[in-house]
Amino acid sequence: MTSPDTSSPAASPTSSAAPAPASAPTPFHDLSAFVALPRVSGLTLSPDGTRLVTTVATLNGKGTGYATALWELDPAGERPAHRLTRSREGESGAAFAADGTLYFTSTRPDPSVDDADKAAALWALPARGGEARVVLNRPGGVSAVTCAAHADRVVVTAERLIGASTEAEHARLVQARKDAGVDAILHAGYPVRFWDHDLGPARPELFLLEDGPDPQGVPESDASDDGAAPADDAAHHLRHLTGVDRSHAFGLGAEVAPDGSFLLTVVATAEARGNVREGRVVRIELPTGEHRVLHDVPGEDAHVGPVSHDGTRAILTRTPDSTPDSAVAPQLFLLDTATGETTPLAHGWDRWADVVGWLPDDSAVIALADSDGRRPVFRIDVATGEVTQVTHADEAWSDVVLSPDVTTAYGVRSSYLFPPEVARLDLVTGEAERLRNPAERPEIPGRLEDVEATADDGARVRGWLALPEGAAPDGGHPLLLWIHGGPLGSWNAWSWRWTPWIAVAQGYAVLMPDPALSTGYGQEFVQRGWGRWGAEPFTDLMAITDAVEARADIDATRTAAMGGSFGGYMANWVAGHTDRFRAIVTHASLWALDGFGPTTDAAFYWAREMSPEMQEANSPHRFVGDIVTPMLVIHGDKDYRVPIGEGLRLWSELLAKSGLPAAEDGSTVHRFLYFPQENHWILAPQHAKVWYEVVLGFLAQHVRGEDAPAVPDVLGLGRPTAG
Template sequence: MTQDSSAPTPRTPFDDLDDYIGLGRLGGLALSGDGRRLVTTVQSLDAERTGYVSALWEVDPAGELPARRLTRSAKGEAAAVFSASGDLLFTSARPDPESSGKDEPKAALWSLPAAGGEARVLATAPGGLGGILAARDADTVSVAASVLPSADGLEADAALRETRDDRKVNAIWHTGYPVRHWDHDLGPDAPRRFVLGTDEVAEGERADLHQLTGPGPQLVEHGAALSPDGATLVTTWAVADPGAARREILVAIDTATGERRTLVDDPDAEIGSPKVSPDGRWVAYVTSTITTPTDPPVVRAGLVALDGSGAPEVLADDWDRWPGSLTWLPSSDGLLVTADDDGRGPVFLLTFDGGPGEGPVTVERVTADDAVLTDVCVAPDASAVYALRSSYAAPAEPVRVDLAAFVASGPAGEREPVPAVVLPSPAAAPELPGSLTEVETVAADGARVRAWLALPAGASPSDPAPLLLWIHGGPLGSWNAWSWRWNPWLMVARGYAVLLPDPALSTGYGQEFVRRGWGAWGDAPFTDLMAITDAAEARDDVDASRTAAMGGSFGGYMANWVAGHTDRFRAIVTHASLWALDGFGPTTDHAYYWGREMTPEMNEAHSPHRFVGDIRTPMLVIHGDKDYRVPIGEGLRLWRELLADSGLPAADDGTTVHRFLYFPDENHWILTPQHAKVWYAGVLAFLAEHVLEVPDGEGDRVLPDVLG
């Protein structure tokens, strides 16, 4: 993907942080059962510019009409799903017209009639509702609601919550592990599944939610699907494993009786993302093997009969890519699969040569775009695929892919991918302040390493751009899709070239590429990063004398490792980073994952803190106090040891070239709009001082503009 223009680049939203945070952001896609309506969600700034509020917009599947807004409230709407009758279901905490208004409203289940008219509330729960699932052929809907453990129903849950509030009690009594997840505490309530019939809810009434599952943590972060007839709920189900660990199995629950039976229970794998076939006979799912210190995960698609007959099977075991999402074809004879692939994320077609459960399968790439496609929906006649497409050239936008033309272009295995067509979007793609190209090199062990490179418009041999190496998190991931949290174009607008590499451990390059860095984070991932940086610096439009490195999460770990192993960069920014692996492992929110992946010896060999004395590069440390994935102790210890023990310590009077940007109320990600401005302003000021050589202290004087 190379975009270039010799014309001067006009002013873009990336030139001003206020303009940037005000850009609309798309997420999610829902297609009606008849294929005539397509709905997405758009986030935009609230009136105070301190938060984002979401609204539902309709997109024309034919691409002829402009997008139109469907909902509008201060609380916003999300999680759009079409019912069998064509009504649009969604969740919102907007005030219920029928309520007394005594309490702050929780997210309720709303319905916007297909025939037109005002939206109405279908169901409520004391702790709020979410996780909407709608049967394709029946007016059956399932929702999730978090309920306190001793409550036998929603009425009892309401009374218990009121008692806790009145007594100012927020303590949580745990009987198992984990107790936290990413950015929030688990408990005291936990999700339960409920079911309702939308045809039974009269105007002005509320649905009687029928409880399908009881108390316990088995549905925390679960994935679920309804059979087309609404008779069966298929869901992941957490079970305990030795060593305070857990894994996900797959169960089927009768929506009339609540009877539960196990479909897939593999002691060596985690199960996720179930999808029931349109004919109601099969369940496709994603299976990921449980890791060990010597074996990375193997991620594959799986298939099992919904009635429980026959053993589960792995699909396309010889396909060297990891499926991310699965979508059935309307005929139930194939699946649309998304997967990371060489810095992209195409849609693939998996077809059963002899029907589901019969014989081998064929996998073909459907989409030709240099982009990632998500939220895949397929037309009821299989003529088209609808999805959200994003890349580092554009944020998410709705697209249509001509699936019928692809299938008709030749026999299976010989068809050429087709490009997607952009549909009129509720949020137009912003102008970019530069161009996007690719860089690649060969590592010392012969592996190919590639990256995206975002270049400012004015970069040339006569005016080369300073270089920022951005290291992705994960580590099992890829720089392949637009990011609002780590957006390179804000840096490009200030004249930087931004390198976005996929080193060892990155996805989309095959199992062996992941294995190269497994259990040895400081080895191949580091040498890959240095090799691809060398390749970028060899360009005549890049200034190799002015460089910096940045990373967050695993990328922050790598930034710390880089700091202790080379002084080639003028500055390093480390966000939400792992510093001392022996302390990180037991305190992260899901410590059993870490215990599976790293032995104590691996921790010791690859812990960045051991090399603090070799750090001679100014560092900006960023951390949020509510980060449970990489606890704040990592940032605090890093900060203290930088000042006391690094090769660039604080002076005797306490002054230092290092900086610490701390967010008391943010987590692993910096999400609120004004804090995002602080994050970018702080990073840009720090880099300007060390890379662009503005006067000493100039960076610190920039921050009062955003900090007050």
């Protein structure tokens, strides 16, 4: 559910994009060209503000995955971007140290070690250039690195087996499991998995990177005859920091004080009946490893944000546990890093903010928040709580980093007219300039409009409408209603997985609305749909669909509905409550809520969202007999958020109980696209192509009335019968 160049200025999504010539198709007309587009993500800035590094993912030679590389951009926007790293395995997680060293993680082979295990090692590029070198290589790998801005302190996040108290014991246990060929996990707590991976028997831990050999020794298998560590491994070791009681669930972040004296982290605690709470804020002194709890309030989750430059305050987001009657409602606080006292910050502002940094004089913080189908940059004065919106373009910002010059920030921005790109932002004027990025913007085969409608209860419901370029054909464009996941989210940023332009290139108009439960419209808009998934979210979707279908350029007789995760739930609900659509596509969807609750990876959270009575009232499976619309069901077997059992039960009941059941010979108009190795998202590029090909073929048949399409050859089925 809860549930991703030149220096030309950004186009506004509310205006038409430059039309592509009819004789020159865009990458969205060709799925092979689309999956090969470079993908920019993440950003890190050197402490002196002179170097800016991002990550670019490109298609591998076989077309079966993406390899990432680090690229440096000129913060001034004058020099072209240039590539820093190059390997088949790729690099990620870049972070600058105070001395300008660029740390990153990679599974590329260590040239100094023969037959090294395929685990992510910690690498470093010197500030003055040169070859990257391995800083640390350990069994189980390294997950992330965080550096102090103004001190020689490097914090490493890595998984350690729960039964190990030293790195030597960890290495011995890892080898024992490997030698025995055992991957079984004996659990003593909840949860047991998260999104797409199993939890345990290792858990994330925080370490400080230190020079010299590990004083706690090395495993005998790695020692020389005299018991000393091998020379190549003696340069650095990890000193364990997180010696605090906590649940094995969830990861660990590290907010390091600029002077490197301490860090703040949030640990999860397990409570009765499998309830897990991310709520204990712990301060760890980096020189000594001493730790103490700064904040721990039962009945709430807490997340700690950046530490001020003077080290006295940090941002704290406190979220009281939701209940079936009360929606999630996060609020900002200032946390005193010495006493743990909290002070409300901007509580009169009705948005959910993520604070990304402090201005150099600590007078204000910079934050991002969903707002009206965008994700602008905001400035919050810490003394008064006054909020000022900095950016006003139709964009969504992420990965914002602040320059030491007070007035400049850099970030990754996107809209539905361009994928993520790195831009420079003037924090005073709000003007943004695209830097010289590693990749060009792809041409968009259409235009985007802001649309809205009024719901039955008078609420405003808005969304984006993507349209093909040029005049509409006689009768109008066929329409696809796309329903976002979450449900606590918004259609406000580019998505590689749900890209409307592929459908637009085929002549469809795509409606992307934000119904009740969507973020960026205030707390009351979320509360409207809380525990009422089948009520206001559904009627909001129908209201805005009615409004768009009334347009002269839309063909109201040729429409379909689609969604993934919560959007898949809504697609199932739509299928059982109206016959207005010619086809329904439901991806990774919730079907029978009583079964979903105990099997999702976070059952404790689901129990806070709906009572058993709400689950019964809002469960789509109760209306299977009313489904008379052809449905395409899509699910990945490795999906732990919405387990495969939801898709299997939906498919079984659709064929046996729907208003369009399978015939006696087993033929059916419905289809089930199953991915044995994919999870909640279809990530492999070859599978993404299959996803789009099957979806577009299904829509062409049922929305446009074309012949049953030949399925992709790689599925090995040829042309199926129409059912």
